[in-house]
Every structure is written in C-alpha cells, then in structure tokens.
Amino acid sequence: MLVLDLETVPPADRTEAFHHAMTNDSVPNQIVHEPSDTGVRARMETWRVGSLPLFSTHNSGFELHRTAAHVRRQRSNPVVSVSLQHRGVGRAETGGRRQVFGPDDITVFHELVPRVYGWSGDGASQAMVFDVDVLGLPVETVVEASFQLRASPLYGLVLRHLRSIWRAPDALALDPGAGALAQATTDLVRALLVSAADEPHKPVVRSTMDDTLLTRIMTYVRQHLTEPDLTPERIAAAHGVSVRRLYGVMGQGGVSLEQWIISERLEEARRMLASAPFDRFTIASIAGRCGWTNASHFSRRFQAAFGMTPREWRRLSRDGDV
Template identity: 60%
Template sequence: MGQDRGLPVLLVDLDTVAPHERVDAFQHALDQSVPNDVVHEDPAAGIRARLEGWRIGALDLVDARGTGFQVRRTEKHLRRLRERPIVSVTLQTRGTGRVELAGRQQLLGPDDISVLHEVSARTYGWSGTGSSQALMIDAGRLGLPVETVVEASFRLRASPLYDLTLGHLRDLWRDPARLEAGAGAPALGDATTELVRALLVSAMYDTGEPVVRAALDDTLTTRVLAYLRRHLTEPDLTPERIAVAHCISRRQLYTVLRRAGISLEQWLITERLEVARTMLASSAHQDRTIAAVAARCGFTSASHFSRRFQAAYGLTPREWRRHAARATSLQGS
C-alpha cells in the first residue's frame, strides 16, 4: 500500500456511494481481505464508513470510522481464509468497541488494546459513530499458535509491556505517512512485530520464564527508544537513568543502541531539535522566547541549542521562526 507522504490509500468511502448501494459496497470492501457477515446497526438511518490505509515495513495500517456495525466471522468463514492469515492489533479511538471471542466478551475503550487472530471465530464492531486504528501483522512473522494469541488477548494488561506497547502504537498513528516514507520503515515494522509478540508472550507466562526473558531481550531496543520518546524533553534524561529504567548497565545500553545504528547523544539532539522546530513554527508558542523553547525541549543551554539548530537546519531559531510566520501568512492570504 505504498504512496507519497501524506496520501493514504483510500480503501473505501461510502460518502461517494449511492445510499442504496452502501451495504453491498461495504461488504465488498471487507471481502477483499477475508469473508465476513456484516450487520449494520441502523441501515435505514444511513450508513457511513471510511477506511484509509498505510504500510510501514511489513505492517499494514488501517484507520476505520463510521456508523455502528458488527462484523461476524463464523466457522463457515474460516474455511475460506487466505493462506497467510494476519493478527490485528486495534485501538478504539472513538466510541466503545465490542469483541465476542471464545464465548467471552470484551468492551474496548481508548486505553484498551485488542488483539485478534484471523483464524478465530468472533464478532467485532461498535454502536453509534465510532472509529478504530488497526495494524495487521502476518501471523507467520509473529510466530505464535492461534490458541496463544486468543488466550493472551484476554490477559494483555497482565503484561509488564502493556503501557509501553500502547504508547508505541499511539506513536505509530501520530503520523503514519511520515513513518511509511522513512528509510527506517522496515526496521520499525519488524520492531513493532517483536514488541507485539513480547506483549502476548509476557501476558501468558510469568516474567521469569525463559520464553518471556527471550522476548523481552528481543524488544530491548524498541523499549529503550519508546522510553526515550516518552521522556525526550526532560533535561535529566541521562544514560544512567535510561540504563537503570531498563535494568541494564550503561555499557549494555550503548551496546544495544550501537547494534541498532544509533548514537544516543546524537539521537536525542536530533529528536529534540525537531520538536523545537515544530514549536517555533507554531502560533501557539509564538510568545515563548527562544531560550524558553530550548528549555522546554530539554536543552540546558540556549546558546548550545541555537548552534545545534543552525547546524541542522541552516537557519538560526529566530530566522526559522520568522520564515515559518511568513509562510503561514502567505498561505492565509
């Protein structure tokens, strides 16, 4: 599903379809991947749905929004699934989602992660107007039995990686087009797959089990980077603090990042400069001084910040702010 940055693939938009054809159009759109029975909550009142997609490495991402519906997959449908099934990892971004699986029901809110294996009978949907964000992982790449995925899906919050995974998924959805176009997209897709695998394994087994320790080790780089992003603008984000937070030595921290091709100090500066660049271009922060923006982004020295900013972007922070303000003014005229 590749495309230029900022242009997601439009999978379906029922606003472009005649009202009397929308039921069939929605069914057809879903049947392109796997068969389902679709029941709309109130077809007489009008059906709306819009699905957009991106691809980050080996992951497909789908943003779905629309009126209430249920998608039912029965044992009959499972006989017609594709050869390479997927595991979906979904966030409910609006409304309350509902999943019925293995005789149990889950209600999904904004802080819930839903994991569903394609090779399992279930019902999914929401009432009223809702939206969700789902990423699709090749089940073969995940490498877990169907039974493990199904059982773990009810125990996700028992995993020590739950909050980390939730934050990571939200980060993916902040700007999927930028991530899709980035050179690191394949590595990001692989790291996300490993993180989801570790989430499921650690939800199923005690953290002392060898299989869990192995999964945690495999996702250490992803967990460290997620931690860095959460605390990016804090001036006391030192190597020692990062290492302690992950129960490793400072030497191990540098080794892990070096294997991923990352220089810790340079990574922090680059990411902080990008945050500062966005703040300086925003009208919401126009009253902040350059020094205040620098401090807000984790720089302890305004002069050091200005030198780094100019080296990175070819303009001083003040020049960039004026340039961004002029560009905004021209767009508004």
Template identity: 60%
Template sequence: MLLLDLSTLAPEERAEAFHHVLNDSSVPNDVVHEAPEAGIRARFETWRVGSLDLFDVRSTGFEVRRTARHVRWHRDRPVVSVSLQTAGAHRAENAGERYVLGPDDIGVFHELAPRRYGWSGEGASWAVTIDMEQLGLPVDTVVKASVRLRTSPLHDLVLTHLRGMRRNPAALEADPGAAALGNATTDLVRALLASAAHAEDDRRVRTAMDESLVPRILAYTRRHLTDPELTPDRIARAHCVSRRRLYEVLGQAGISLEQWVISERLEAACLLLASPHHAGLPVSAVAARCGFTSPSHFTRRFRRTYGVTPREWRRHRCQPQPRNGVALGQDPTSQPR
C-alpha cells in the first residue's frame, strides 16, 4: 500500500508530510533534510505480513535524530526495526557508536533507544518492524547486538531471508502462509540478536537457537535447493543435529522434509518454465537447475502436482494472453493450477 508520494504534493507541503509519516508510524523524531531548498522527494510504501509491518522508503537525503526525550514518548507497543540498505550508503549512530551501513549489512534499531540514521543524496531502505513483546528481548540486548551483528554466524542467513521477503512483499501479504512467515522471521531475528549480543554458551542464545531451528533449517534448505547433493544428513550436519532430531523437529511443525523440498523445487521450475528469458532452456536443463537428477522423475512429479507436463505448462504460460487473461483457445475452467 502506498503511504505517501511527495511528488503529488506542493513543494512547500513536503517536509511536513514527510515528518508526519515518520512520526505517525514511530516515536517522535527530529528530521533534518539534507538540501530542502533543492526539493524533497520521497515515496513510502507498506505491507502487512502476518505480525510484521514492512516498509519501503525512497527519498532524498535526510537524517532522523531520536533522543532520550523522544524515547519517553513511545507508543504502547514499541517495535524493533530491521532494515536493508537498498540504495546509497547509510549513516547510523547507535549504542554510542557511529558506523556506515552498506548493501550487505543489516541495520537494527530499537524504538526505546536513542539513535541517528539517514543518508546523503538519493537513497532507499527496506525495513521489517517487529513488536518488542513478540521479539522477547530486552532493550539492552537489542542495542548491544545492533553494532556487532556480523559477529554472529547467523548474519548471512538472516540477510538472505530478508532479501527474499523484499522481492515481492505484496504477494507475501496475500499468501495464506503470511502468519507463519511472520513468526519464522521473528524467530530468525531473535536468534541473530541473541547470538550477536551474548556468548555462544549463554542460555539466552541456546533458547533462541532452539526456537529458530525450524526456520533456520528451511532457510538453509531454500538456499541449497538447486544442489542435487542436498540430503537430510547434510542438512542435519549443517545445524549440528542428528538426522533423527531433524525429522523430529520438522514433524512437530507438520513438515515432511522430502515433500517440502520437492514442492519448493517444483515451484522454482514453474518460474523458469514461464520465464521468456529461459524459453530456449530444455526441460531437462530446467530439471537440473532445480535440483532434480532425473528428467523423467521431474516430469512425473510435475504432472502429479499440476496435472500437466512441464512442456504443456510452458506452452500455456508463454503463449500470448488476451485482455481477459485467458489463453487463446483455452477453456478457462481447464487452466493448470
């Protein structure tokens, strides 16, 4: 949903509108624009995925300053923001430290802690906000972790997960699995923060790691879906658990590992088959790229799931579509699911 596009407002109204959006969705802040005389530009979009609020902000240079005075006026349910810097280099000051956030960094800010944040020139940020009570970590833990996230072995895993959520937030918002995705994301962020803030043998780290085991397993498996050598034993070793424990925790979550992997690989194959950029890729190559070692096995599983062969799926998806969205010569009731 579009929250605000400053291009629709008169120049003299833009600063106030910018401040209103920031201060309406968070505690009060002081906002300083880099070059207001040259014109302020900004676009704010938001989505709701389960318990999470997602924001995309693109704007000219600015800095948000949150002081202890501002923090006292927090809302009833404070949040923790977890952000990716999608354009430009972002400056931050948190826990008494100043640092720069680039495209491979995760920025974390607790609403109940003073901080500074912003960028010069044209920049953009994508953020997830998590209710402090759902996150279940004290303010000092979040602040301590925020300046040492890269010390955690979970940093890159969480970074990949957040990047995946950013690709199509509107689709995630409408997906039946949105609530589960929101909970899994909260578990991953909690584990990352606990890991970065405390020693590995700390009880809080062990608890967070245990609670995030299922989402970590699924995130790891998604990252290696195209590898035909991905096996249950390899997944178990990567998470320091036995194969039996792997099946046990997934079973408690209602997940059959083999069926889940097949389903994820088939969804990836659907995207490749429907892509005009891969129209010349043989079906056997699509199967291999998606982690299937046998083209015939791939075709059987594809037909069983979607009711058509991979070639039929590609032919239907790639042919010209009329305005009503139904393929030419295609019975609307017989479209593959």
C-alpha cells in the first residue's frame, strides 16, 4: 500500500508530510533533512505478510535521531527493525559505535535504544518489523548482535531469505502461506541474532538454536534446491549436526527429507514449465535446473505427482487450460 508519494504533495508541505509519515506519538523521532536544490523527495510503501509488517522508503538524504528522551516517551509495544539498504549507503551511530550499510548488509535496530540513522543523497531501504515480545530476546543481545551479524554462519542464509521476500511482497501478502512465512522469517531472524551475539552460555541462545533448527534446515534446502549434490550429509554438515540428528529433526516436524526435496523440486519444475520466460528451455534443461540429473526419471516422477507428463502440463499452461 502506498503511504506517501511527495510528488503528489505541494513543495511547501513536503517536509511536514515526510515527518508525519516517519514520526508519530508511539515512535517519536527527530528528523533532519539534507539540504538539496530539488527539495525533499520520498516514496513510502507498506505491506503485511501474515503478522509481519514491511516498510519500504526511497527518499532524499536525511538523518533520523532517536534520543534517550524519545525512548522514554515510547507509548506502544517496542519493535526490532531489520532492513536492507538497496540504494545508496546508510549510516548509523548507536552507543558511540558507527556503522555503514550497503546492498549486502542486514541492518538491525532495537526501538528501545537511542540512535542516529540515515543517508546522504538518493537512498532507499526495505525494513521488516518484529515485535520484541515475539522475538523474545534481551535488548543487549539484539544490540550486540547488530554490530557483528556477518560473524554468524547464518548470515548468508538469512540475507538470501530476506531478499526473496522483497522480490514480491505484493504477491506474498495475499498468499495463503503468508502466516507460515512470517513465522519462518521470525525464527530465522531470531536465530541470526543469537548466533551473532556469540553468547553460547546463555540458555536462551541454546533454546533458540534448537527451536529454529527445522526452519533453518528447510530454508537452506529451498535455497540450494537446484543443486544435484544436495545430500543429507551436506545439509547436516551445513548445520553442524549429524545425519541422524538431521533425520530426527525432520521426522519430529512430520517431514520425510528425501520425499520433501523431491516434492519441492517437482513444484519448482512445474512453475518453470508454466512460466513464459522459460519457454525456450527444453524439458530436460528445466529438469536439470531443478536438481534432476536424469530427465526420464524426472518425467516419471512428474507424471506420478501431477497426473500428466511435463510436456502435457506445458502445453495446457500455454493454452490457458489450467
């Protein structure tokens, strides 16, 4: 949903409109705009994927100051924001520690901690907002983790997951699986924070890593689904567990590992066969892109799963009969 487009606002009212969109009674801030010959520019949008609010802004240079006085005036349940800087270079200062953020960085802010945040020139950020009570992590854990996220072996996994959500937030907001996606995203962010905080002696860390293991495994598999060497041994090694533990965790979640991987690969192949951008690819090529090493075996499994051959499915999809 479009929240603000300053192109539709008279120039004299743009600063006030920007402040109104970025500041309210429950989340007080002070905003300072960078001087510019073109004035203040901004476009802001929001979505809701299950219980997870998403916020995107593309605007001219600014600084958002959240002081200790602002924190004391907090009037609603606090949140943790997790954002990607997909245009420009973001800057922040928290507790005297400075950071810069580029396109490969995950940025985390706890709303109960004073900070300065913003960028110079043309910039854009995409943020997800997590309720503090839902994350269930102490303020100090979130803050410490925010400065060393890349030290976590989970960083790349979570970064790819967050990017995948931002590729199609409109569609995901309407998807019947949005609630499950929001829960999985919360689990992954929680796991990243406790991993990066490097506090293995704390019970909350051990508990969180155990509780989120199934989600992390399934996310990892989906991200590497097209790779033929995605074996149980590789999956287990990537998560620091034995193959026996891997099967145990999947079984507790009611998931048969091999059958689930086959089902996921078949669904991905079915999607590609019905998608116009893949019209020029042969069925064997699509099978290979979905992790199948034998095209004939793929065709047999596809027909058994969907009641038609890959060729029949592609033809019906092109004709609009499905």
